[in-house]
Amino acid sequence: MDLTTRYLGLDLKSPIIAGSSGMTNSVKKVEQLAQYGAGAVVLKSIFEEEIAFEHEDILQEASSAGVNLDQFDYYDFHLRGEKLSGYTDLIQGAKAAVSIPIIASINCVYSHEWISFAKQIQHAGADAIELNMFFLPSDFKRSVAEQERMYFEVIERLVDTVSIPVALKISSYFSNLGQMIQRLSRTGIAGVVLFNRFFSPDIDIDDFKVTSSFVLSTPGELALSLRWIAIMANKVDCNLAASTGVHDGEAVIKQLLAGATAVQVASSLYKNGPAFIGQMKETLTAWMEKHRFSNLADFRGKMSQEQTIDPAAYERVQFMKYFK
Numbered sequence: 001m002d003l004t005t006r007y008l009g010l011d012l013k014s015p016i017i018a019g020s021s022g023m024t025n026s027v028k029k030v031e032q033l034a035q036y037g038a039g040a041v042v043l044k045s046i047f048e049e050e051i052a053f054e055h056e057d058i059l060q061e062a063s064s065a066g067v068n069l070d071q072f073d074y075y076d077f078h079l080r081g082e083k084l085s086g087y088t089d090l091i092q093g094a095k096a097a098v099s100i101p102i103i104a105s106i107n108c109v110y111s112h113e114w115i116s117f118a119k120q121i122q123h124a125g126a127d128a129i130e131l132n133m134f135f136l137p138s139d140f141k142r143s144v145a146e147q148e149r150m151y152f153e154v155i156e157r158l159v160d161t162v163s164i165p166v167a168l169k170i171s172s173y174f175s176n177l178g179q180m181i182q183r184l185s186r187t188g189i190a191g192v193v194l195f196n197r198f199f200s201p202d203i204d205i206d207d208f209k210v211t212s213s214f215v216l217s218t219p220g221e222l223a224l225s226l227r228w229i230a231i232m233a234n235k236v237d238c239n240l241a242a243s244t245g246v247h248d249g250e251a252v253i254k255q256l257l258a259g260a261t262a263v264q265v266a267s268s269l270y271k272n273g274p275a276f277i278g279q280m281k282e283t284l285t286a287w288m289e290k291h292r293f294s295n296l297a298d299f300r301g302k303m304s305q306e307q308t309i310d311p312a313a314y315e316r317v318q319f320m321k322y323f324k
């Protein structure tokens with residue numbers, strides 16, 4: 001059974017990718033994921049903001065201890081360098097340890113930092129870069145056009161700067177989602193990942209505190225990415241990877257049928273460990289045997305909106321029949 005796929009111009013032995021998370025933050029974990037059959041690994045993102053927060057904490061501590069803060073400009077520079085070199089060590093370690101593609105992931109706040117991070121990541125030997133890019137549309141002074149422009153400005157500069165393939169991992173928080181995905185796909189990026197899932201707030205009703213809601217996804221969350229992979233398949237100029245709610249081999253099959261080139265998993269690895277990738281592959285292989293498919297191209301996109309006999313099904317949004 002041939003499970004190979006070509007994603008971001010890279011040859012993957014299997015379409016199941018370990019998505020960026022704490023399960024991909026060390027060479028040892030990457031080795032295990034490769035051993036159990038991951039087609040590629042997206043390393044845990046390096047967060048510019050995290051570096052900035054750490055710097056602020058240090059500044060605050062120093063200031064309350066009465067330390068002269070002049071030296072801290074240098075410290076900021078040093079901290080960035082240290083964090084980045086930790087990350088480039090991870091890339092180099094992972095590359096040396098496994099033969100599957102290693103995709104680095106960056107999340108930055110300021111556009112010049114994205115470029116500088118990306119250059120260093122390329123230099124460290126990553127096979128591709130995934131941009132974990134999200135600006136929460138909660139700034140009421142920013143128009144839709146301005147909000148969207150922020151994405152294009154960064155992507156266009158980045159694609160011009162690096163020569164390795166760039167994937168873009170986005171949220172579904174766009175006012176004209178289908179058109180936005182299509183426009184993004186025409187910027188020179190090699191793939192779009194639909195969708196990222198974020199830290200979300202909850203409220204503790206006794207302590208009156210904002211807390212964290214569920215960190216891991218549930219299988220029911222598959223529906224959003226499945227709908228949009230199916231709608232966007234054949235309407236974009238790059239690969240599509242599915243992310244969110246993939247908790248078993250059946251969900252991998254569904255995303256491939258919808259038109260995904262590759263499928264990312266994160267929560268299911270936290271729940272079941274890296275060996276679960278092997279199980280998902282077995283489910284996929286058994287299903288392919290049952291339906292007499294010998295490779296992924298035999299069925300990829302067979303259930304996309306363009307190819308299904310019921311394209312309206314993906315645009316159905318109201319539960320009308322339940323009220324009859």
Ligand SMILES: Cc1cc2nc3c(=O)[nH]c(=O)nc-3n(C[C@H](O)[C@H](O)[C@H](O)COP(=O)(O)O)c2cc1C
Nearest residue numbers: 019020021045132196197217243244245265266267
């Ligand atoms: C604990 C945790 C940490 C994550 N860290 C990152 C990250 O650093 N960068 C990123 O792009 N996505 C991150 N994600 C998002 C996942 O890569 C994935 O897109 C999301 O969890 C949805 O997929 P899932 O349903 O398979 O979990 C993280 C998810 C979890 C649960």
